[in-house]
Amino acid sequence: MRSSSNLLIFGILGIVLWGCGGGGSGGETQQFFALTNSPEIVVGGIKGSVGGGAIVQVRNLSNGQERQTTSSGDGSFVITLEGSIGDTIGISAPGVDTAVEVMSVSDVSSKIKQEIMSGAVRRNLAAIEGFPTAIEIRGDRAYVLNFFNRIEIFNLDQDPPQRIGEIVLPPESDPVSIAFLDDTFAYVVNNIGQSIALVNVETMQCELLIVRSDSVPPATSICQNQVITVDPEFFEDPSAIAIAPNGKVYVTNNNLDDFFEPIGNGFITVISSETNQVINRIDATRANSDGITIIDNRLYVVNTGDTDFDLVTEENSCDFDFPPSIDVIDTQSDTRITINISLSTQNPNVCSPNRIEPTPDGKFGYMGLGLVGALLKVDLENNSIINGPSDPIIITPLDEFNFTADIKIRNDGLGFITLFNTDQIAVFDTATDEINPFPFIAFFPAGFGAENPDSEFFEGVQSLAIRPGIPGIDFQGADIFYITSVGQSTHLGSINTGPLTPE
Numbered sequence: 001m002r003s004s005s006n007l008l009i010f011g012i013l014g015i016v017l018w019g020c021g022g023g024g025s026g027g028e029t030q031q032f033f034a035l036t037n038s039p040e041i042v043v044g045g046i047k048g049s050v051g052g053g054a055i056v057q058v059r060n061l062s063n064g065q066e067r068q069t070t071s072s073g074d075g076s077f078v079i080t081l082e083g084s085i086g087d088t089i090g091i092s093a094p095g096v097d098t099a100v101e102v103m104s105v106s107d108v109s110s111k112i113k114q115e116i117m118s119g120a121v122r123r124n125l126a127a128i129e130g131f132p133t134a135i136e137i138r139g140d141r142a143y144v145l146n147f148f149n150r151i152e153i154f155n156l157d158q159d160p161p162q163r164i165g166e167i168v169l170p171p172e173s174d175p176v177s178i179a180f181l182d183d184t185f186a187y188v189v190n191n192i193g194q195s196i197a198l199v200n201v202e203t204m205q206c207e208l209l210i211v212r213s214d215s216v217p218p219a220t221s222i223c224q225n226q227v228i229t230v231d232p233e234f235f236e237d238p239s240a241i242a243i244a245p246n247g248k249v250y251v252t253n254n255n256l257d258d259f260f261e262p263i264g265n266g267f268i269t270v271i272s273s274e275t276n277q278v279i280n281r282i283d284a285t286r287a288n289s290d291g292i293t294i295i296d297n298r299l300y301v302v303n304t305g306d307t308d309f310d311l312v313t314e315e316n317s318c319d320f321d322f323p324p325s326i327d328v329i330d331t332q333s334d335t336r337i338t339i340n341i342s343l344s345t346q347n348p349n350v351c352s353p354n355r356i357e358p359t360p361d362g363k364f365g366y367m368g369l370g371l372v373g374a375l376l377k378v379d380l381e382n383n384s385i386i387n388g389p390s391d392p393i394i395i396t397p398l399d400e401f402n403f404t405a406d407i408k409i410r411n412d413g414l415g416f417i418t419l420f421n422t423d424q425i426a427v428f429d430t431a432t433d434e435i436n437p438f439p440f441i442a443f444f445p446a447g448f449g450a451e452n453p454d455s456e457f458f459e460g461v462q463s464l465a466i467r468p469g470i471p472g473i474d475f476q477g478a479d480i481f482y483i484t485s486v487g488q489s490t491h492l493g494s495i496n497t498g499p500l501t502p503e
Helices: 110-120
Strands: 030-036 042-045 055-060 066-070 077-082 088-095 096-101 121-127 130-139 140-146 150-155 162-168 175-180 185-190 196-200 206-211 227-230 239-242 246-253 266-274 278-287 289-295 298-303 308-309 313-317 323-332 336-340 353-358 364-369 375-380 385-386 405-409 414-419 424-429 461-466 480-482 490-494
Touching: 030 096, 030 110, 042 055, 042 088, 042 110, 055 077, 077 278, 110 121, 130 175, 140 175, 150 175, 162 206, 175 239, 185 239, 185 298, 196 239, 196 461, 227 490, 239 289, 246 298, 266 289, 266 298, 278 289, 278 323, 278 336, 298 353, 353 405, 364 405, 364 414, 375 405, 414 461, 424 461
Parallel strands: 130 461, 206 227, 289 353, 405 461
Antiparallel strands: 030 042, 042 077, 055 066, 055 088, 088 096, 121 490, 130 140, 140 150, 150 162, 175 185, 185 196, 196 206, 239 246, 246 266, 246 289, 266 278, 289 298, 298 323, 308 313, 323 336, 353 364, 364 375, 375 385, 405 414, 414 424, 461 480, 480 490
8 A cells, every 4th residue: 555614503412602793793693612621611502603714712700711813714714712601702803702601511513512622723724736745844934745846935024824836857757755965965865866956955956866777767867867776675665764863864765666565574674864866775664655754763664554445345454464563773873673463353444554653751652553544652662552543542433444544742741633535634632642631622624524424525635744833923813824735626725723721
């Protein structure tokens, strides 16, 4: 495998809290909510509650605490305060002056919780032509890798983010992964192109192509005619890249045939960043080497294994002949130890793990899965599996097809997970492994599929990135950015978690 429209009036069972303002948006009734599990309160307004981009003042009339936020373009918002059940919350915005009573979060339906969480999401910030494969943030710029042989660059200090340029790569490259050597240079993995490109992100130019000798593209002038060829044994469907502190560049290779089946085990190509020459090849212990993570001097390579596709049912399942594993490589000596991952007949679709995302202290790591909405957890200090296929951390039901395509964990220990097939972004607390920890009371709806769960269509939330720094201090606005990649719905979106963090 290579890698709602406005709500109507609800009855008592819905526990919807109403506030009727002084005209609001076109004089319609506004719909606001205040939910708590003390001492925090989530205050929200669903779509159309206020004007798009309006300044919303929220005040707990019981204790005097006050905060403000800016609504999304659809007139929804979400913000947190301190308080408890029974407190009264005043909400003010242009044309709105209302109050609601705080209720327990457990008394509210999941649909309403999702409507509240939508207030932090902004979709369609920028259209991306083609098929984006990954997003990475460095400083105030977002780099979106595009299947159509380019890297699109966005300035995140502009609202919405503005496309400021692109880096063009040779035809049929298919860039899928990027690693920054420093603020100027980065290496890019080209999966179909069987190559690695060295790019200058300041001049927005490809400066060098390291390519398999039988796959040299005709348009090498795109990379200044600077080409280093390597023997075919060193590149076979390169998929991900990481740079060690000692300057070694590690590239995983899927090693698949034309039908996307494993030729054999995967492998890792080692390149010197000083000479850009291949200096080693490390054979992996299992098939389909893909995700790669550097923690200090240790390299973690996830060998995904394989899946079976049933032509009759058109469904995938785990291929028990190709189980996954994790190879742990010492980047000083390039020696390797292995963490085996045993598949489970009780959970036949819990397989195909992707890259390890470590906790801030480096003690634990989490991996998403290719067929279901769940995570595996690894003890990185003892090189052992904590939650494996027999007892994964469940996000969505294991009998429903989903893909936890990407995980990012920020410095406070909160993890964000893309749910590809349901167009959602989940949050979990790495201290407890709790999904939707308060005040993150529901999944963030990041695409059409989240709003229309019965539809066959979805946008495919594929990759996300966290902007470095402290929201409101180091930068203003959103701190989470994501891309979607299905059909004509390829775009850049964002989540502003700042209003959800009490001061």
